[in-house]
Amino acid sequence: MMRTADLEYNLPPDRIATEPVTPRDSARLMVVDRADPSRVKDMRVRDLPGQLRAGDVLVFNTTRVLPARFFGRRIGSGGKVEGLYLVSLPEAGGAPKWVVLLKGKHVRPGVVVALDETEGGQSGYSLRVVERREPGGWVVDVEGPRASTGEVLDRVGHVPLPPYIVKARQQTGFVADETRDRERYQTVYAAEAGSVAAPTAGLHFTPELLEQLERMGVERVDVLLHVGAGTFKPVETEIVEDHPMHSEWCSMSRAAVERVQRAKREGRRVIAVGTTAARTLEAYAAAGETPEYLETRLLITPGYRFAWVDGMLTNFHLPRSTLMAMVAALFAERGVERLKGLYERAIREGYRFYSYGDAMVVV
Structure with a gap:
């Protein structure tokens, strides 16, 4: 041991x-x-x-x-939400489903997050929180124009740099180049x-x-x-x-x-x-x-x-x-x-x- x-x-x-x-x-x-x-x-x-x-x-x-990191705002409150795509679930009709990590206040089933485009502005895609998925993830419905996961992430996603790099850059004033x-x-x-x-x-x-x-x-x-x-x-x-x-x-x-x-x-x-x-x-x-x-x-x-x-x-x-x-x-x-x-x-x-x-x- x-x-x-x-x-x-x-x-x-x-x-x-x-x-x-x-x-x-x-x-x-x-x-x-x-x-x-x-x-x-x-x-x-x-x-x-x-x-x-x-x-x-x-x-x-x-x-x-994958460009798996994304940002958005809660519809209704406008609160900022940051997330990380983890995996797609098999589709059984209806909206595509992802498992994601979400960081933001008051995330719970029923909350809808409007996703930002990579370059800013609205992407036309949103995530509707369905249920908790352990450990730490959420199942969400992907709502918006029909597209593959890769196509959606190319539109809304950012490079999923490890948190310690993001933190170190913030502390040193490093200006990131996406x-x-x-x-x-x-x-x-x-x-x-x-x-x-x-x-x-x-x-x-x-x-x-x-x-x-x-x-x-x-x-x-x-x-x-x-x-x-x-x-x-x-x-x-x-x-x-x-x-x-x-x-x-x-x-x-x-x-x-x-x-x-x-x-x-x-x-x-x-x-x-x-x-x-x-x-x-x-x-x-x-x-x-x-x-x-x-x-x-x-x-x-x-x-x-x-x-x-x-x-x-x-x-x-x-x-x-x-x-x-x-x-x-x-x-x-x-x-x-x-x-x-x-x-x-x-x-x-x-x-x-x-x-x-x-x-x-x-x-």
Whole structure:
């Protein structure tokens, strides 16, 4: 069992990255030897090819981030409402239904929220609150001209940046550029839309870096996991394993599974680009079959024996998060202690943290 308090660390506010670096692969990269975490090198993401070898398999999550954040006003009172789209429910006639998070006063069934257009003004769409959906969500009817969820969100939605970036920007007076965020809070290989948060380790890759890796014989495998809002939920239980882990849908094609299994048989390394790719790999390894889609509540903590993942490229994560626990599980002994030591080193050396920040690779 693991104490949640062990995942605490103090981060100076100025270490929170409020915007990404340009170009993407100029982000700093801490290279950590998985077998001996005391062996650390400071590099740039563009130097990653020098830390890999021909035959290694890099696994990427190709999800695309939806413009899932929206704003509106309550019809009647005019009160401001902010929300986050989570998922669409199967339609059974009538208005399309979404599950959303809503932040505003006096939200209850029957309330109608008129949605603002992305550029301001009325969009012609509104949300009628139907019922509470645990944990923390609301079922709403989408009222307005008939359109797909993607079309509605393109009209009313904003980039769903994590709250800590929004807060840090407000505190520093940073002026946000919505157009730039729409480009940069998205991987260059994003394909199928469905996430409300980016698989942030992948944000560091450029087309040129991907081409260089391919030329040197690094094999690429694509998987899919749509990142849900639960990824930001801190662990609030005293013991990490008691945390009610959120579920997410993931997908691996049969060909992708076979390529990973072949690499494992041949003794080649499988390296996950991000915690979402790692979660997908381990969920399919545990399934023992290859369904088109798989719902997983897999919680990885120190002591877990990885079946397919040999290494991981990942950003620096929030304290008290399941993501920290997963990265700590990569180390055979004293995982949390070793990871916190690496985080302390990163703070001393001026690394930038969280979604728009720098990265570490453990191989």
